[in-house]
Amino acid sequence: xxxxxxxxxxxxxxxxxDDGWVHAVRNVSFDVEPGEVLAVVGESGSGKSxxxxxxxxxxxSSASITGQIRFHGRDLLSVSEREMRGVRGNGIAMVFQxxxxxxxxxxxxxxxxxxMLQIHxxxxxxxxxxxxxxLLESVGVPEPGxxxxxxxxxxxxxxxxxxxxxxxxxxxPDLLIADEPxxxxxxxxxxxxxxxxxxxxxxTGAAIMLITHDLGVVAGIADRVVVMYGGRVFEEGTAREVxxxxxxxxxxxxxxxxxxxxxxxxxxxxxxxxxxPSVLSxxxxxxxxxxxxxxxxxxxxxxxxxxxxxxxxxxxxxxHKLGQLTEALAGGAS
Amino acid sequence: xxxxxxxxxxxxxxxxLVATLGLFALEASVRDPVAELRVSCxxxxxxxxxxxxxxxxxxxxxxxLSNPANSRYIAWLGNTLTGDFGTSTSQGELPVSDFxxxxxxxxxxxxxxxxxxxxxxxxxxxxxxxVRQYSKSDxxxxxxxxxxxxxxxxxxxxxxxxxxxxxxxxWTGWRPFFTSQMHDDSLSNLIKSIVLPITTLTLxxxxxxxxxxxxxxLEVIHSDYxxxxxxxxxxxxxxxxxxxxxxxxxxxxTIWALDFAALLGGSVVTETIFSWPGLGPLLLSSIxxxxxxxxxxxxxxxxxxxxxFNLLADLLYGVLDPRIRIH
Numbered sequence: 155x156x157x158x159x160x161x162x163x164x165x166x167x168x169x170x171x172d173d174g175w176v177h178a179v180r181n182v183s184f185d186v187e188p189g190e191v192l193a194v195v196g197e198s199g200s201g202k203s204x205x206x207x208x209x210x211x212x213x214x215s216s217a218s219i220t221g222q223i224r225f226h227g228r229d230l231l232s233v234s235e236r237e238m239r240g241v242r243g244n245g246i247a248m249v250f251q252x253x254x255x256x257x258x259x260x261x262x263x264x265x266x267x268x269x270m271l272q273i274h275x276x277x278x279x280x281x282x283x284x285x286x287x288x289l290l291e292s293v294g295v296p297e298p299g300x301x302x303x304x305x306x307x308x309x310x311x312x313x314x315x316x317x318x319x320x321x322x323x324x325x326x327p328d329l330l331i332a333d334e335p336x337x338x339x340x341x342x343x344x345x346x347x348x349x350x351x352x353x354x355x356x357x358t359g360a361a362i363m364l365i366t367h368d369l370g371v372v373a374g375i376a377d378r379v380v381v382m383y384g385g386r387v388f389e390e391g392t393a394r395e396v397x398x399x400x401x402x403x404x405x406x407x408x409x410x411x412x413x414x415x416x417x418x419x420x421x422x423x424x425x426x427x428x429x430x431p432s433v434l435s436x437x438x439x440x441x442x443x444x445x446x447x448x449x450x451x452x453x454x455x456x457x458x459x460x461x462x463x464x465x466x467x468x469x470x471x472x473x474h475k476l477g478q479l480t481e482a483l484a485g486g487a488s
Numbered sequence: 489x490x491x492x493x494x495x496x497x498x499x500x501x502x503x504x505l506v507a508t509l510g511l512f513a514l515e516a517s518v519r520d521p522v523a524e525l526r527v528s529c530x531x532x533x534x535x536x537x538x539x540x541x542x543x544x545x546x547x548x549x550x551x552x553l554s555n556p557a558n559s560r561y562i563a564w565l566g567n568t569l570t571g572d573f574g575t576s577t578s579q580g581e582l583p584v585s586d587f588x589x590x591x592x593x594x595x596x597x598x599x600x601x602x603x604x605x606x607x608x609x610x611x612x613x614x615x616x617x618x619v620r621q622y623s624k625s626d627x628x629x630x631x632x633x634x635x636x637x638x639x640x641x642x643x644x645x646x647x648x649x650x651x652x653x654x655x656x657x658x659w660t661g662w663r664p665f666f667t668s669q670m671h672d673d674s675l676s677n678l679i680k681s682i683v684l685p686i687t688t689l690t691l692x693x694x695x696x697x698x699x700x701x702x703x704x705x706l707e708v709i710h711s712d713y714x715x716x717x718x719x720x721x722x723x724x725x726x727x728x729x730x731x732x733x734x735x736x737x738x739x740x741x742t743i744w745a746l747d748f749a750a751l752l753g754g755s756v757v758t759e760t761i762f763s764w765p766g767l768g769p770l771l772l773s774s775i776x777x778x779x780x781x782x783x784x785x786x787x788x789x790x791x792x793x794x795x796x797f798n799l800l801a802d803l804l805y806g807v808l809d810p811r812i813r814i815h
Contacts, residue, residue: 241721260809260810
């Protein structure tokens, strides 16, 4: 396998708050391989967005951050702010959650895309604008020549997200980080935007780190999945492994809480009981133990390690009961 | 844009009518010149009272809707529209318009430089404390702002006069600024006489404006598109000066326009303290002298300024913010 585009190694991020330190990300490690779509899945507060922002170096300056984020072998956490600016928007680009607010309302869409090009290369303004129109066309924005001269408020939500994607891929990044790119959009538009991202990825060869809480999105596009909970990686594997052979109670809980078209009529959704752990005072043992029906003393007292599921595969899972729940899960979850 | 401006100007006409009518009625109800003449001039007889009544149509109602021609307000309005603001009763029966214009020019000598100083200092302080939120300098600027807001204008003005006119003079034997009146015999004297009144005007207005600009800037800095700008790889300087500033300035434009209009309308307190021959002291003395024509002319001038600058702010909005389309 070729060298990963980005390699997150033992990353921990904490923020000081009035009530004490919040450990948003704890010892997270995972790689993104060239050209793959890696989905990072989790609920609010799981640390997935903070991981993404740390990768861009856009975490709040008050944050305490340890570990390494290696981009082509270079640790982004130890480079200067100036060097980091050269990476942002160039080697790593980001698409944000809410396209309604992510574009600057006072500048034309063309100017905002052209700016992205001009920051990172010596390109004339006219050339940047004409490339901006090409980029809009490549993400399926009709009449790009006219659209570049429009302001964000003249774009619909789906079109704005396309414009954001056009901006993100402008400099042919090696990694595209998409933080909940479809969450703020209508369901009918979500699928289109995912297709645009997939097409953009195929055209540019960029790897995608897709931050989402929506397993439907993951199933549609992801090659590999990282499940995060309480700031830790709970499960990691190919999409197939995580969807079909997960023995992690949290992952299974997530999956049985989403509606399916093919589930028998009248069957109720099974929500995960309780709420995600407090970021200020997380439970002492496994973060999921207070909500887990299989938890016992071992779970509430000590952390489980991330262990391989089966041998020789990349599928890893964090659960004390790994291998012991096969029957229970097969019977319990449909 | 032209049609919009024209429509806005037309829409201000009823506003001006209601405002002037209200003020006229108020003035007319508070003061009865005949009764005052009776008190101040024991020798005056009925011929004098009759002449006064005739001169100012005091026997007619302020507004008679059944017979508009019989109304004092309608008569005043008609004269005003032809450019005749009437004569002053307190300044030797001279035309009011000459007086107001001469005083307005003196007020402008203070207001224009004061506004430029205020706008630039407020913008710098507001932006700086927003960008360095919760830093020591932010706390220092915030504390000084509250001091400025809490400081009464008359007190700060007097303090400046005492300091530069007496204490500093006792200490060094030198008076760098004039502490009173307008000295317009030379440019250097004029500058020496505007420094202290402008400083007084600046303190209070800068204090409130810098708070407002800080709040506006903070809101913008924490918005998603600023994060997008950073994610593009822009330097922090460009993020602030290009992407944040223009958005943050949109609401500030209104404040600037209204503050400038207020300054041009004359500051009663500051101009009175520094014996500045501007509109403020004239308005004050005209009210005390029951000089209705003068008061009406000054108030009309201030009202037109306020409305005009409001309109200007709205037009600038359309220029700064493409979401506001002006048709």
